[in-house]
Amino acid sequence: MARSSIPETVQSGALSLAAGGTSSGAFTIGGAATLEFAGGVSTLTSPSSVTGTGTLRFASGTTNILGTYLATGPLVFTGGSASFDTLNDIQAASLILQAGTGTFNRALTTGSASISGVTMSHVMLSPMIPYRVAK
Helix, strand or coil, rough: CCCECCCCCEEEEEEEEECCCEEEEEEEEEEEEEEEEEEEEEEECCHHHCEECCEEEEECHHHHHHHHCCCCEEEEEEEEEEEECCCEEECCCCCEEEEEEEECCCCCEEEEEEHHHEECCCCCCCCCCEEEECC
């Protein structure tokens, strides 16, 4: 990712960002697509935005989301560390936590959650939301 303000649109397939970097750009994740943070230290600064209905996956490295997060697709944690320090609440179709650390400074609303082997902080799960804790 290096240093970028260029908008990125992932319409299908996957875009894996493995080297880290800083971006103030707009990321759009199409419904059949995945945006993956897979290494290094990645920071989406306060002017950045993430939108769309596709999957956002954290595989390794450290990711800091400081901008606007309006994406509504699945959030998947398979490793690494991600921090959502956004100005708005976070909505996700589903939340899958298999490994890694997720930190949320705002309310997280999800249709379903599958949780195993992770650390979460600053998260409130509503009792009205079905979720499964896997071994």
